[in-house]
Amino acid sequence: MRYDVPAPMLAKGVDAIPDAAGLSFEPKWDGFRVLAAWDGTEVELASRGAKPLTRYFPEIVDALPRVLPGPCVIDGELVVATGEPGAQRLDWEALSARIHPAASRVTRLATETPAMLIAFDLIAEGDDPLVDAPFRERRARLERMLAGVGHPVHLTRTTLDADVAGRWLAEFEGAGLDGVVAKRLDEPYAPGKRTMLKIKHARTADVVALGYRVHASGAGVGSLLVGLYGDDGELRQVGGVSAFTAA
Template sequence: MEISPQPPVSPMLAKAVPAVPEPGSVSGGLGYEPKWDGFRAIVFFDGKDVEIGSRGSKALTRYFPELVEAFTRLLPGPCVLDGEIVARTGAPGAERLDWEVLTQRIHPAESRIRKLAAETPAMFVAFDLLGDAGGSWLDRSFRERRARLEALAGGLGHPVHLSQLTTDAELARRWLVEFEGAGLDGVVAKPLDALYTPGKRVMLKAKHHRTADVVVLGYRVHASGSGVGSLLLGLYDRDGALQNVGGASAFTDKRRKELVTELAPLVVRDESGDAVHGETDRSRFSSGKDTSFVRLEPTRVAEVRYDQMEGSRFRHTVQFDRWRPDRDARSCTFDQLERPVAYDLSDVMV
């Protein structure tokens, strides 16, 4: 593998499953890791310079100068690491991952970034190796890549860590419950014999609830006439078309007004400077209701919680969870969604 300042690969992805799978469900067995709640990152080190790429191919290097310094100082040689950038807060003995602290790092002002790097420094948790000075490891099994990762990066010291790994499914199920209290959000199961396949959902993830990363298409004004009443959400289909999949609402009065300000730079405007409005399809539930919305540039990504899908839409109004500034809108596809296996109703009826 050429150690390049530009990410040559997309990270391998995971597909949601309802529970921690048994090791025998996959040929060659499974290895289980905690699912870290941070920014997915691929670190490129050529022996001198460091570049950090995100899952959406956005460069994260400038936002984490303390990690750039640590990689330069600690890594023993050229390599490409796959892992997660995380931030922690709390008193010793009661620390936990802090997503809000982490997202504050995506800021345009270098002075602000430097200040936060000193006050709340980030960590990197490595869980895969894509290459080293000897070349690419993409065509090696995860079992081999993990062994090489441990030899290369094990014991480097804070802030570069290795993720825990076990082949014990029962222990992984305990992790799913116990590690939630530390801010982790699930367990990832990795086929031990699997090659590294960029952009493919080869791994399996069991989380505490269903979530999806969606594109914000626009917003409806609240019925009171003030603030955002609901966000319109979209996902890209296999043809690359952006489809409306539902909405997120239930914001407080204060939050509704804040959202108007936050989303103002994304509002699509006509030649005269007026906001462009659209209208969603009417249904029997929207008869007589205002279905118009303010159009937004489809670049902002949000993580939402949902219970199930009905066709290509969320069955119920979803809950807004957080913004995802590390995600590229084009990466928000239907493939990420957990799809229940079809079941014949006659087999349910008595």
């Protein structure tokens, strides 16, 4: 089989965690959004903007056929964690360094700074497309599919309790997480639509624009890569800025 992978479902920002029934909350991971498809023969990794990521993460490509129980399409996040065991945090700079044209460096970094796939949605399982299924069903099937599956694939945690989500928002920032996402339990997967809600940490900084990516439409700026100067005077990439509105 070969999967027709849809565009990822998107999120719109809100100021506070909504206290409403019928919502599922999960951490917002600070990494590369990825749609990971294994059709039983090949693994393909695609970015939020449908850019191919497969060649940059060979350790993930090698692992998925080995650890997954069968063909599927997972919506998730690629992350890299660095630091001493027990004190690790997500490292955006190390993750960004994985996108490199030299095959030798790609191979080396796959060993030195290996990525993990954090799974948070299931778009297809076997011959079953799940885009029309409610999130409640997709999540249940994802949990069953990943039961017993180990590193480098990890199932994100969820809660139905807005108070717990609020504690995550406050406590997880030190680990490099980006905030909290809310999804309606009864909604289908909506490719390309901002049906999820995201609550991000309020952080400001004066940054240096390092470069840009063209919008997926081919017109205008889609995102900026930004950096900060460290105490040693070196300019380092620290993240990206996206979701611009037309001027």
